Structure formats: structure tokens, C-alpha cells
Amino acid sequence: MEDFRFQNKTDIRFGKHHIDEELHDAVAQFGDKVLLTYGGGSIKKSGLYDRVIKALADLKVVELSGIAPNPKIDSVREGQKLTKEHDIDVILSVGGGSVLDASKVIASAKFYDGDAWDLVADRGAKSRANIDQLPVVDILTLSATGSEMNSGSVISNPDLNIKLGTNGPNTPAVSFLDPQLTYSVSKWQTAAGSFDVFSHLTEQYFDRATANDVTSGLIEGMMRSVIKWAPVALAEPDNYDARANLMWGATMALNGIARSGTKNGWTVHPIEHELSAYYDITHGVGLGILTPRWMKRALSTETQARFARYGREVWHLTGDDDQDVAQRAIQATYDWIKSLGIPMTLAGVDINSDDKFEEMAEEAVRIGNLDHNGGYVNLTVDDVVALYQASMTTTDFE
Amino acid sequence: MEDFRFQNKTDIRFGKHHIDEELHDAVAQFGDKVLLTYGGGSIKKSGLYDRVIKALADLKVVELSGIAPNPKIDSVREGQKLTKEHDIDVILSVGGGSVLDASKVIASAKFYDGDAWDLVADRGAKSRANIDQLPVVDILTLSATGSEMNSGSVISNPDLNIKLGTNGPNTPAVSFLDPQLTYSVSKWQTAAGSFDVFSHLTEQYFDRATANDVTSGLIEGMMRSVIKWAPVALAEPDNYDARANLMWGATMALNGIARSGTKNGWTVHPIEHELSAYYDITHGVGLGILTPRWMKRALSTETQARFARYGREVWHLTGDDDQDVAQRAIQATYDWIKSLGIPMTLAGVDINSDDKFEEMAEEAVRIGNLDHNGGYVNLTVDDVVALYQASMTTTDFE
Known part of the structure; x- marks a missing residue:
């Protein structure tokens, strides 16, 4: 820690x-x-x-x-x-x-x-x-x-x-x-807001500091709450319990507690900020599109134990093979985001051309120090372009 | 909430x-x-x-x-x-x-x-x-x-x-x-302190407010951390990760966050305070002896779903039968406390007579408002005497 x-x-x-x-x-x-x-x-x-x-x-x-x-x-x-x-x-x-x-x-x-x-x-x-x-x-x-x-x-x-x-x-x-x-918040904004919260949690959960179990456990608990209640809020906009858990979860996810003892920089946020800066798309939707692609990119033999823990504690997945549990956890993440009604491609937010990807990736890497910031995995400009490209289709998940 | x-x-x-x-x-x-x-x-x-x-x-x-x-x-x-x-x-x-x-x-x-x-x-x-x-x-x-x-x-x-x-x-x-x-803290105090933390978490977790998943999830994460790291700190007193997780967990367990949105009063603490007041025993040890007995008393068809959730999220127990998972969770709690070196009877802290139990129970109920405080389950003076009596032997758990 x-x-x-x-x-x-x-x-x-x-x-x-x-x-x-x-x-x-x-x-x-x-x-x-x-x-x-x-x-x-x-x-x-x-x-x-x-x-x-x-x-x-x-x-x-x-x-x-x-x-x-x-x-x-x-x-x-x-x-x-x-x-x-x-x-x-x-x-x-x-x-x-x-x-x-x-x-x-x-x-x-x-x-x-x-x-x-x-x-x-x-x-x-x-x-x-x-x-x-x-x-x-x-x-x-x-x-x-x-x-x-x-x-x-x-x-x-x-x-x-x-x-x-x-x-x-x-x-x-x-x-x-x-x-x-928040009862009157639209389905679109409810989904985007819920995933924004979830993304704040993943940014802090996938972290290079080891043995940080208090913070990890807090985050896992908050993730389970978002996963459970976001669909309820979408189905029943005036369900108090759903809105209350999403609201308090949003606050707790980013008040500093979930960062205690970590040593991470954020990755997906700076990559998304370029989408919003260039195309003014809804921030949480951009995060929802990018996050599963980032997870696939971040998964390796070095990181699979962490992703497997994420699968077991957050998604209640079972099995002894870390790589397998990790992959299923990432797929579960994708499926859940999609179930919220978030379009899972950039085309879904009217970004149909890759013209700006290089420029955006350069900015994201520069502003987020993504190639050397101590984020969970470092990303080059090419890596970030590849994440944008992967977000053009659903072939990687469907 | x-x-x-x-x-x-x-x-x-x-x-x-x-x-x-x-x-x-x-x-x-x-x-x-x-x-x-x-x-x-x-x-x-x-x-x-x-x-x-x-x-x-x-x-x-x-x-x-x-x-x-x-x-x-x-x-x-x-x-x-x-x-x-x-x-x-x-x-x-x-x-x-x-x-x-x-x-x-x-x-x-x-x-x-x-x-x-x-x-x-x-x-x-x-x-x-x-x-x-x-x-x-x-x-x-x-x-x-x-x-x-x-x-x-x-x-x-x-x-x-x-x-x-x-x-x-x-x-x-x-x-x-x-x-x-905290490296130099004795095994006795390490065990007692760790269980004091765990008890702060159970007092807040077993709560009458429903659908409070952010707080529940936070508590479950902190519980898993104590369960994992207390034995490590006992085996390796200068293990930094163990001491760090116990220390931050102790702070987070009782800074108000774990109480957000709850409506509970505490139960085991006032019952233990009488033991410490009359016999000056170590607070965390008294809590360790009493808590599994209180859990058995609190488990009912009404509360079994909560105890089963505790078993699944905290102890990773599986199975569909809530009553069965709940009972195994309580046994797991007892076994873990015992494994910390906490004596599991009052005789282990030199309380060999039940002379004062009635008087202590009356005080505990009065000070803690245990019969009408909105604690997870209400307890009468007789209930509290029975908890003290049950703590005289291990026949209920071994």
C-alpha cells in the first residue's frame, strides 16, 4: 500500500x-x-x-x-x-x-x-x-x-x-x-451517469499498488451496487432505492477514498476526453464504449490475477483458471454496459470516420501521460488509435 | 436507504x-x-x-x-x-x-x-x-x-x-x-484489535434499513480485508501490508461511512462493555467471545437472507439454501475468531461465575436500549443473560 x-x-x-x-x-x-x-x-x-x-x-x-x-x-x-x-x-x-x-x-x-x-x-x-x-x-x-x-x-x-x-x-x-x-433523468443520462461511476471505479481498481485490500474491497462493493441498481433505475425511473444507491455510489466513487493507497494514473478518461472534446459526445457513453476494449488490451499474464479477482468478487464468477475468469469478466462487463442501452460502437454516437484518431490519440497520450504515467498498463499513441479503431465495430465482443 | x-x-x-x-x-x-x-x-x-x-x-x-x-x-x-x-x-x-x-x-x-x-x-x-x-x-x-x-x-x-x-x-x-x-503490538492485542474492527463492521452491517447496497458492499469489502490480513499480522508481526490493511481498515470501519443510510443501533458493544466494566477484560476479546453467540441468537427466518448474503459475499460460501449458508457463515466466523487465538469462552478471560450476569444484562439493556433501540434484533434482559451463559462453554460451536 x-x-x-x-x-x-x-x-x-x-x-x-x-x-x-x-x-x-x-x-x-x-x-x-x-x-x-x-x-x-x-x-x-x-x-x-x-x-x-x-x-x-x-x-x-x-x-x-x-x-x-x-x-x-x-x-x-x-x-x-x-x-x-x-x-x-x-x-x-x-x-x-x-x-x-x-x-x-x-x-x-x-x-x-x-x-x-x-x-x-x-x-x-x-x-x-x-x-x-x-x-x-x-x-x-x-x-x-x-x-x-x-x-x-x-x-x-x-x-x-x-x-x-x-x-x-x-x-x-x-x-x-x-x-x-434524479427521477426525471432520462434513460440515456441514467445509463451514461451510471457507467461514468463504474468507470471511476475501474480507473482506481486496476492499479499497480499491491495488497491494497481495503480499497479494493470498497471498490468491489461499490461496483456490485452500480451493476445491480443501474438496470433498476432504467426500468423504474422513480425507484427510490435504485436512485439512492446510484447517487451515493457516485459520490463515494470519487471522493478520494477509493484512491487511498493506490499509485495509479487514469487511462480511459483521458482517452474519452478526446472523444468529447472533438465530438461533444456524452462522457459516460464514451467511457462505456471504450472501457471493455481497454480491458481486453490491459489483460495479460501479468494482470490476469487482478482481472480474475474482479470477475470473482464483482461478477461472482467461479473457476480456478485466472485467464478464463478474467476473459469472462470482461465479456460480462461489455454485456452489462450494452444492457444499459449504451451503443457499443462509436458509430452509435455518430463518429463514423477515423480521420481524427491519430490526432486525438496524440493528445490523449500527451495530456494523460499514458505512455509513462504509471497507469495500470502504459499505452502508446498506436495503442490508443487501436482502441478507437476497435470501438468502430462490435466484432471483438459479439 | x-x-x-x-x-x-x-x-x-x-x-x-x-x-x-x-x-x-x-x-x-x-x-x-x-x-x-x-x-x-x-x-x-x-x-x-x-x-x-x-x-x-x-x-x-x-x-x-x-x-x-x-x-x-x-x-x-x-x-x-x-x-x-x-x-x-x-x-x-x-x-x-x-x-x-x-x-x-x-x-x-x-x-x-x-x-x-x-x-x-x-x-x-x-x-x-x-x-x-x-x-x-x-x-x-x-x-x-x-x-x-x-x-x-x-x-x-x-x-x-x-x-x-x-x-x-x-x-x-x-x-x-x-x-x-504497530509492528510491536502483541499477538493478544493484534487479535483483539482486529476483532474490534470486525465487530464495528458487523454492528453496522446487520441493519434494519433495506436496499442499502453501497454501504453493505463497502462493509463486505472491509470485512474480507480483516479476515485476510489479521492472521498474517499474527504470523508475521512486521508484515507491512498486513499492518497497513488492518490500520486503514480500522479507521474506515468507524469514521461514519459504514453507517451511511443505516438505521441500526449497536447490540454486541453494550453487552461487552459490561464485561469490561465489571472484569476489565480486553474489549476486542470480549466482542470475539460474544459475537458468534449473538449471531446465532439473531438468525431467524426473517434475518437468514442477510446472514446468507454475509456468507456469500464475505466468506465466499456457495449454495442456494439461505438458512444453511447463514449457519455456515456463523460457524466460519467462530472458527476464524478462534484461529486468531482469542479464547472462545468467558473462562478464557477468567470470568468463571455467572453471579453478575443478571446485573450486567440489566445494565446493558438499559444503557444500549437493547429491548427497543431498533438494533438488528431486540434483546431482553433474559436474552442477554442467555448470551453470557452461552459464552461459558463451547458446546454451541464445537
């Missing part, structure tokens, strides 16, 4: 009965000038917007709406301007991970005088760590990114075809997680 | 390389008047005391030593006096859960002018929640209680034959967890 530090101060309010009773004080403890951030109109349709406005009636609320999926740097720039103009004290983010990701960078941008893209472009290694950050309170409406309990954001710059992760100094101050708010 | 709140601000520094580099600043951030608390002389023998004194050379250090296992209220009273006399800014606890438990109550007692037992006797429901608390930094030398990342303490009052839990408003500020510091 590797040395690590862990601290996460986010105050989680999970369940049905927190928002109306506690939202006002959770926000007002930080001041009375609030930047309310959200996406499209769905929170107005659902009535959540009205509940929020009512709860904050005695505070000064400035709004920033229209934050899109794969949130764009322009929204951050707009938020930066508003926080300065109105001397905002606290940001209230109402929406999914995209709204929250943008809000977290805006929280830093209030204290930065240059272009907000600077805060993303250096991946937070310098700028955001050394500058102040507004407290962020959030009400989550989508279970996926885990942004509600970590310091990360992923921001896209369409002008540059770049989608980058950046970390701030703080996690959200208070996160309201009410599974009922 | 039940509604819940979760927040835990403890700053964890886990591994081999944190103490010498970081201890000074971790303590000094809170002030320069330090109360250093520890137990017997083991930290002097091991050289840890010298490392600490060297790191804190420029701070004013007042010492409180001699804090015993099952820490007594007299140590807390002594600490209370010292914190007031020297206007202490921060407590540095060096030792196991007992030293830390006492230190956390001392941290509250600085701000209380009455007898420190008051802070324990009302179980923190009023007094400690409403008064200030000094920051506590700790260096842990024993993996067991989880006190390093929670707000609880268990304090004994020998004059009254009472052992009670009490919660303060804060968890430790910074916890240094170096598995190497």
Missing part, C-alpha cells in the same frame, strides 16, 4: 428531507450575495428552481444559467465576471456535474484577474491551488461525476478542441443529495 | 513518511502549548517518544502519561486540570484508542468547570456538543477502535462499574497512521 493523505470536508446532506429545511442556512452561513448557477430549463420545469428561490428569499441572488453538458469555458468566464461585479459570497450550484464543475472553477476565478482558461490550462497545479476559492453549495440532480465531494472539474474549450481536468483547493462546502431529484 | 448527514474533517496522514516531516507543523498550527498524552512506557522503549519530543522541540510540552486500556475517568480529570493550568492549545495523543479516547474528552473538559465525569455520564447529548473542544492531533500505535477518525470515546468509571460512550463535536484534527508503529 502506498502512503497517502486523505481529507474531505464536504458536508453531505443525503435523502428526502434536507433541502427545504436546511438550504437557506447552508447557503447563508457564507454570506448573503449568492450566485445561483444552473443549466437549461429543467429545474424550472421540475419546480426545483421555485423551491430554491423561495428558500433564499431574503438573500441577494444573481443567476447564471445555460451551463451546458461538457461545460464550456465561456460559462466560467461569464461566472467570473458576475462574481466580481456583484462581489459574490457563495455559489449555489443546482444541476448535475457539469453545472457544478463550472461553478467550482468560477469559485476560483473570482479571485483571478486574468482569463479564466488559465486556471484550467495549467490543470490547477499552480494557479488554483494558490488562490482563494468561494464556498460552493450544491443541489445535485444527476448521479455521475462525483463532483459533489471532490475538488475536480472538467472544462472544455471548443476553440482549442480541448477538454481538461483541473483541481481547486477545496471540495464543495455542502452538498444536498436527494435521489428523488 | 435512510436519510443521513455525513461530514468528517479529519486530516489523515497514512504511511511511512509523514511523521518526522509533518508532525511539528500539524501540531504547531494550533498553538505552542501542547499536552502530550500517552499510556505506559512502550512509546519510550520504541523510540517514538524521542522522535515526538525532538519534533516539538520549540513548543511548550506538558505531559500526561499512564493512560490505561479501558481508559479511566481519573486520567481525564488529570488532563482537565493540566489543560486549564497550562492553558493548553492542542493535545497530541500518542498511543492506541484508549489514550486517544481519553484525550478527546480532555479536549472538551478544558472548557468545562465541573467534574469531567459529567461529560461522559450524559453521553455527550448535551454537555460536550455545546462546549468548545481543543484540537487533537494523534499518532496511532494500535489498529482497533477507529477513534482516530471519529468523535467518540469510551470511558470507564471503576467506582461505578460503568463504561460509557460519549461523543464530542469534533473528530481529531490530524491523525498520523504509520503501520510500522
Whole structure:
């Protein structure tokens, strides 16, 4: 097990009965000038917007709406301007991970005088760590990114075809997680969000640190929960238990605990980020297409024991032959993703040409340090092109 | 899944390389008047005391030593006096859960002018929640209680034959967890500590809240890790992986995460606390003796599905008959505890008479609200007496 530090101060309010009773004080403890951030109109349709406005009636609320999926740097720039103009004290983010990701960078941008893209472009290694950050309170409406309990954001710059992760100094101050708010999430987004969570778990599970059984066991338990409940949420969108397990699982998958004692870099995420950056596809869907292909590529005599453990503990597979159990585990993963309604080829998300694969692979390898980052297996540009190519057909799995 | 709140601000520094580099600043951030608390002389023998004194050379250090296992209220009273006399800014606890438990109550007692037992006797429901608390930094030398990342303490009052839990408003500020510091822990304490951790997990796992698969899965993973690594630590006391998994598992088992979404009260702990209160036996050993008996008592047609899941996910048992899998899981639990060298009868800890059982059972039921607390199964005084009686022989398991 590797040395690590862990601290996460986010105050989680999970369940049905927190928002109306506690939202006002959770926000007002930080001041009375609030930047309310959200996406499209769905929170107005659902009535959540009205509940929020009512709860904050005695505070000064400035709004920033229209934050899109794969949130764009322009929204951050707009938020930066508003926080300065109105001397905002606290940001209230109402929406999914995209709204929250943008809000977290805006929280830093209030204290930065240059272009907000600077805060993303250096991946937070310098700028955001050394500058102040507004407290962020959030009400989550989508279970996926885990942004509600970590310091990360992923921001896209369409002008540059770049989608980058950046970390701030703080996690959200208070996160309201009410599974009922995810009842209205579409099947597509439910499937994509569920697989996003699963991918966060695989990225951390397939790891070079050995004998890390606490973390491995935690991850296996979370994986089984996603596998069990994602299909239920798709079949019964208002099944509370399904939405609750997916929501808490999403948070727990990426709040730092599943990384304790590991020494891994992530692999599939940077490869997918290029798909989203170039084609603006749904992040979780891209991960779903790529992950089984990555697993096939990563499986070897060296790694088969780990994949076999994954098969036994997560998929309840039996058998003594590690290679065989590992292969069946990868097939089971593919079959489960497909059963969620995720198209298992790039054509399914309207990527029909391999024109950009070389360029995208080069970017993925460069940004993710995939050839030397200590990821579970190192990947060259050619390897990444091959993964994109393999994702053009289903012949490898069907 | 039940509604819940979760927040835990403890700053964890886990591994081999944190103490010498970081201890000074971790303590000094809170002030320069330090109360250093520890137990017997083991930290002097091991050289840890010298490392600490060297790191804190420029701070004013007042010492409180001699804090015993099952820490007594007299140590807390002594600490209370010292914190007031020297206007202490921060407590540095060096030792196991007992030293830390006492230190956390001392941290509250600085701000209380009455007898420190008051802070324990009302179980923190009023007094400690409403008064200030000094920051506590700790260096842990024993993996067991989880006190390093929670707000609880268990304090004994020998004059009254009472052992009670009490919660303060804060968890430790910074916890240094170096598995190497547990290499010298005896086999007896290693076994007892490991089972203490396992018991924290069973207390939370057998729960009336349904469909709580994230938490259940997390607990199952942690249980498998304890089962795997406790015997290794006993056979090879300086096996880093074993000590590391036990140490991080102990912390994770009782930092609030394993309780997320549950609705249970604890059962075996209050029953054991009477054994420790009356006979001063090692807490984890008492839990090891009682737990399999409690499991037999709790197993019924209503609970067999849960016990069967425990058997399948934790013990890898197969078979379709829930009752049969459940019974084998309980036997496996007993056999594993015994294999750790824990005596499986009360006679093994020199309790040879049932004279006090009625009195102890009444106390356990009263303090733990066992007959109506919403524990996994409710227990009457007669039930608890029967558990103590069953623990007099091994005929039920061998």
C-alpha cells in the first residue's frame, strides 16, 4: 500500500428531507450575495428552481444559467465576471456535474484577474491551488461525476478542441443529495451517469499498488451496487432505492477514498476526453464504449490475477483458471454496459470516420501521460488509435 | 436507504513518511502549548517518544502519561486540570484508542468547570456538543477502535462499574497512521484489535434499513480485508501490508461511512462493555467471545437472507439454501475468531461465575436500549443473560 493523505470536508446532506429545511442556512452561513448557477430549463420545469428561490428569499441572488453538458469555458468566464461585479459570497450550484464543475472553477476565478482558461490550462497545479476559492453549495440532480465531494472539474474549450481536468483547493462546502431529484433523468443520462461511476471505479481498481485490500474491497462493493441498481433505475425511473444507491455510489466513487493507497494514473478518461472534446459526445457513453476494449488490451499474464479477482468478487464468477475468469469478466462487463442501452460502437454516437484518431490519440497520450504515467498498463499513441479503431465495430465482443 | 448527514474533517496522514516531516507543523498550527498524552512506557522503549519530543522541540510540552486500556475517568480529570493550568492549545495523543479516547474528552473538559465525569455520564447529548473542544492531533500505535477518525470515546468509571460512550463535536484534527508503529503490538492485542474492527463492521452491517447496497458492499469489502490480513499480522508481526490493511481498515470501519443510510443501533458493544466494566477484560476479546453467540441468537427466518448474503459475499460460501449458508457463515466466523487465538469462552478471560450476569444484562439493556433501540434484533434482559451463559462453554460451536 502506498502512503497517502486523505481529507474531505464536504458536508453531505443525503435523502428526502434536507433541502427545504436546511438550504437557506447552508447557503447563508457564507454570506448573503449568492450566485445561483444552473443549466437549461429543467429545474424550472421540475419546480426545483421555485423551491430554491423561495428558500433564499431574503438573500441577494444573481443567476447564471445555460451551463451546458461538457461545460464550456465561456460559462466560467461569464461566472467570473458576475462574481466580481456583484462581489459574490457563495455559489449555489443546482444541476448535475457539469453545472457544478463550472461553478467550482468560477469559485476560483473570482479571485483571478486574468482569463479564466488559465486556471484550467495549467490543470490547477499552480494557479488554483494558490488562490482563494468561494464556498460552493450544491443541489445535485444527476448521479455521475462525483463532483459533489471532490475538488475536480472538467472544462472544455471548443476553440482549442480541448477538454481538461483541473483541481481547486477545496471540495464543495455542502452538498444536498436527494435521489428523488434524479427521477426525471432520462434513460440515456441514467445509463451514461451510471457507467461514468463504474468507470471511476475501474480507473482506481486496476492499479499497480499491491495488497491494497481495503480499497479494493470498497471498490468491489461499490461496483456490485452500480451493476445491480443501474438496470433498476432504467426500468423504474422513480425507484427510490435504485436512485439512492446510484447517487451515493457516485459520490463515494470519487471522493478520494477509493484512491487511498493506490499509485495509479487514469487511462480511459483521458482517452474519452478526446472523444468529447472533438465530438461533444456524452462522457459516460464514451467511457462505456471504450472501457471493455481497454480491458481486453490491459489483460495479460501479468494482470490476469487482478482481472480474475474482479470477475470473482464483482461478477461472482467461479473457476480456478485466472485467464478464463478474467476473459469472462470482461465479456460480462461489455454485456452489462450494452444492457444499459449504451451503443457499443462509436458509430452509435455518430463518429463514423477515423480521420481524427491519430490526432486525438496524440493528445490523449500527451495530456494523460499514458505512455509513462504509471497507469495500470502504459499505452502508446498506436495503442490508443487501436482502441478507437476497435470501438468502430462490435466484432471483438459479439 | 435512510436519510443521513455525513461530514468528517479529519486530516489523515497514512504511511511511512509523514511523521518526522509533518508532525511539528500539524501540531504547531494550533498553538505552542501542547499536552502530550500517552499510556505506559512502550512509546519510550520504541523510540517514538524521542522522535515526538525532538519534533516539538520549540513548543511548550506538558505531559500526561499512564493512560490505561479501558481508559479511566481519573486520567481525564488529570488532563482537565493540566489543560486549564497550562492553558493548553492542542493535545497530541500518542498511543492506541484508549489514550486517544481519553484525550478527546480532555479536549472538551478544558472548557468545562465541573467534574469531567459529567461529560461522559450524559453521553455527550448535551454537555460536550455545546462546549468548545481543543484540537487533537494523534499518532496511532494500535489498529482497533477507529477513534482516530471519529468523535467518540469510551470511558470507564471503576467506582461505578460503568463504561460509557460519549461523543464530542469534533473528530481529531490530524491523525498520523504509520503501520510500522504497530509492528510491536502483541499477538493478544493484534487479535483483539482486529476483532474490534470486525465487530464495528458487523454492528453496522446487520441493519434494519433495506436496499442499502453501497454501504453493505463497502462493509463486505472491509470485512474480507480483516479476515485476510489479521492472521498474517499474527504470523508475521512486521508484515507491512498486513499492518497497513488492518490500520486503514480500522479507521474506515468507524469514521461514519459504514453507517451511511443505516438505521441500526449497536447490540454486541453494550453487552461487552459490561464485561469490561465489571472484569476489565480486553474489549476486542470480549466482542470475539460474544459475537458468534449473538449471531446465532439473531438468525431467524426473517434475518437468514442477510446472514446468507454475509456468507456469500464475505466468506465466499456457495449454495442456494439461505438458512444453511447463514449457519455456515456463523460457524466460519467462530472458527476464524478462534484461529486468531482469542479464547472462545468467558473462562478464557477468567470470568468463571455467572453471579453478575443478571446485573450486567440489566445494565446493558438499559444503557444500549437493547429491548427497543431498533438494533438488528431486540434483546431482553433474559436474552442477554442467555448470551453470557452461552459464552461459558463451547458446546454451541464445537
